[in-house]
Amino acid sequence: MVKKKVKAYMYTRVSTSMQVDGYSLDAQKEKIRKYADAFEYAIVGEYEDAGKSGKSIAGRAEFKRMLEDIEADKDGVSYVLVFKLSRFGRNAADVLNSLQLMQDFGVNLICVEDGIDSSKDSGKLMISVLSAVAEIERENILVQTMEGRKQKAREGKWNGGFAPYGYKLVSGKLEIEEREAEAVRIIYDKYVNTELGSNGVAKYLAQQGIKKIARQNGSNTMFDTHLIRMILDNPVYCGKIAFGRRKREKKVGTRDEYHLVKQDEYMLCDGIHEAIIDMNLWEAAQEKRKAQAKKYEHVNKGKDEKIHLLSGLLRCPVCGSGMYGNKSIKNKNGKHYKDYFYYGCKHRRMLQGHSCTFNKQLQEEKLDNAVAEVISKLVSSPKFADMMQKKINMKVDTTEIETEISNLQKQLGQYIGTKRSLEKQIDSLDVEDRHYDRKLSDLQDRLDKMYDNIDDMEKSIAVCRDRKKAIEAEKLTGDNVYKVLIYFDKLYAVMEEADKRDLLSALIDEIQVYEEEQANGQWLKSIGFKLPIIDSEIDLGLDNDVHVETVVLIQRK
Template sequence: MYNDKAGKVAVIYIRVSSERQVKGYSLEGQKQYLTECAIRRGMNVLRVYVEEGKSGKSIEGRTAFQEMLDDIKSGKERIDYVMVFKLSRFGRNARDVLNSLEFIMNHGVHLMCVEDGLDSSTSMGKMMITILGAVAELERENIIVQTLLGRETKAKKGGWCGGFAPYGYVIENDKLVTVPEEKEVVQIIFDKYLNKGLGYAGVATYLNKQGYKRRAAPNQKDFKFDDWTTEHIKQILSHPIYKGKMVWGRRRTEKVPGTENEYRQVWQEEYTVSDDYTHEAFVSEEDFDKIQELRAKAAKWGNFELGQSKAHLLSGILKCPTCGSSMYIDTNQWTNKDGTKRLTYSYVCSHYKKTSGSGSCERNGVSAVEVEREVIEFISKLMHNERFAADIREKLMKALDTDEIKAELEHHKSYLKKLRYNQKTLEQSLDQMDFEDKNAWRKREEKERRLDSIYDEIYETEDKIEECENRLQKSKQDAVSLEVVLELLDSFEDIYDTMSNREKRELMKALVSEIHLLPSKEQKEKQRFVKSMILNFPIDRSVLDCLRVSNQGVEVVCLLSKLK
């Protein structure tokens, strides 16, 4: 039995990058292995931090890792060691490994990489961790380069390099195979744009009016519309895959300048094209090149979007009364009799705009000035409602009252302390057993069974503690949110009138989640636009009743009504 670390307190950090990790590297496998290693060394395992499905390229975004560092920094509990399966689990970016190692060592905590046989408490171990951290990063970069080169070579030979097949094809045996009915649609798109002079919107309108439907992409969730939009037309017209050759590398992930670990997708002017034709072409190379020239000319002239800089108050918040899609601003320019020009703004269905009016929904336009005025009046009345103010204050006080949660938390912590004591007592008893006793092995089995039961209770109690701490934190956050609303109650108009358009929009997004409109016919009958609102804060039913009377029946739903 190892006893060089007897009595030391360890936390375990385990991570796998995906569900496809081999069994020996699974979360449960790492957890069991590291726990057994700690017990053999006479160490007490304080906590296990679990990170699922996170990349090891940097510590940013690894919530469990950050939580572990925060616990070490707080110093509330004794921690002597962080145990990991391999150094690559701790981090594969050399700078992050060294920074994190320096951080924990500054707080009196060492790193133990069990599989690598490394221990930062020794000078040799610390040196090896430094060296291996740099090597791991070099290996990772080398793997990335090798992967990219491998895919580039595969694409040149005509192999499919991953992802979903473009519209018009399916993947069979790593090759693109034509879907006849979709091929027809793609060729119509190329023909209408090149030979009939139609733009993106014109082609989309033609397909929709002719009844051509679009299938959902394999990764598309909540597939709602099968209409063609200008964006779909643009994607097909610009994709060189339809020339019959395999392409790869049209987009590359590049590091954002001035950041450490932020990346973005960037379109590339040069990309890999297979040497030979690898699948059926839907358009000739000559016609494809002509289409790109036409697209470049159209992009050069562009389309002047009126009012684009204006931050419209309810864009994305208003919902179409027919299909439920978000509504966005549509701008019209009019010429007065005296020759001067004026602009009018309307909110229209976003799906209608995407399909240029040829899809399965209507325009459903409403005057931006009038609907914004109606919403602002409602919010203003809400802010000045005495019942609402009293209700918010009451909920604020309840949100601040965390005594019950704190009592529950202390109970679980006290019980955990008792379990830890029982665990330590049993472990010491196991270490001191007299194996010459004829019943020694039977006694050992019984004690190990009891120890396993204690471990289960410890894990369960730790989960309860974490749940209580999360509830406590959420209560504090809710209280802060409500306090901000309170500050707004007393001087809504004064604050609102001094805001810029963009600030007003941000305020509206903070107050209102969704606004659903009445159907066009009912808007005329009831002389109003709004059917219902979903607010982002709790509100009492009596306040709703009062507001419903004064606002002609607007239904209000509260997202946070569960907060009592």
């Protein structure tokens, strides 16, 4: 009588650091199959995670699929066969949790090379010990890698990744790339020796036609504010090598999720490379950066929590930028007066490389009331009512959102393509390469960034789809819009400030104000509506001669 074979799954995994004999996927499979043949196991399913770390099960799709198949009793297996316990996982908690889940469904684990069978009394104890050892080894590898990089910093050597802008890598050493270095010198000079901030420097470079030279790690040719600040903060430009400016820290409330946190204190060593700027200039830049940080910290502390109804809707009469609500706390001899709320141009001071001369503070309450009165007058107009009736039940056009979704999906496809390319590059690395650790670290950083991009893009696509569904499923009919507007006075008076803000944002595209206060004390010039029942291409009027632009003047006489 032929003995019936015991059904089993085969699971194999290889990380980027295990592309060596005895650990490759093919080698693992060969060992497992020989074991299965020798001990009469029938392999009824194969699961393979290529290029995946064993630190957690989060990124291992095939491992998770295997557990789901076990829970569903898909093939009636009794065992999972792995080459070594480290292939099953390197995180002790994950290993034991996964094993417990398997055993809850009558499935045990066999580690071929380690000689472990969890169905036996000693098996689970050995798994607990070895998985803990594997986790310690993983942490030790990280520590050893960091120590190696720290020693390179002490020696003044560049510590991996692409060369910073202004330099190039020649045989692993930083050398000045003169075409790029000239822009770096201009950035420091303008930032330290003028009143320009980082935004102002970025705009100056753009105005002068100074473009960033495209690189392998970035095709953007514009110097944006983020890059300016990175250049200003990096001591490499004054001949130093920094280590530990950012530290990898575990996210609170997670087991295996980490993020980089900027550190106030870090190691700074003399580099063996040539400096682009002198130390005095770099230190002056740091002093200005700290002073500006304190300035904005002070400004932010004074921020009020009041909802400013027209923030962003108002347009500056000089530069056309948005005007935003703020408060002015007047004090005299230590005494505080009532807060004064006003709207002002966001560029009234030099921000984002732009300066505006319109420095007037427009009383907030006065403008809020004026806008509400215009809308009230408008919606009670017979002409306005007639226009709404003509637009009732007009078809909602979702073409723009569909185009946006299509563009986002194309971008997502590009990110996925780049991700696959990076994975192939990682898999093809040679562990004998003397730059292996640096190459691996750089590629993994880029891969992590690409996963972030993919995640963000998928969320953006989901948001767009939700918007499309909302428009299609919940669009207001002309009658509903009319009800909201016809009772505007009654509804608006009892609304919460946040609801008022939402309503005005839904109704209004922009609000224009005069450069100077008018003879009747008013600033409001015109209101541009964005309702589908209002044709934004025509000049709305209450009659043949009176236009929305002059309604306020009539109301306020």
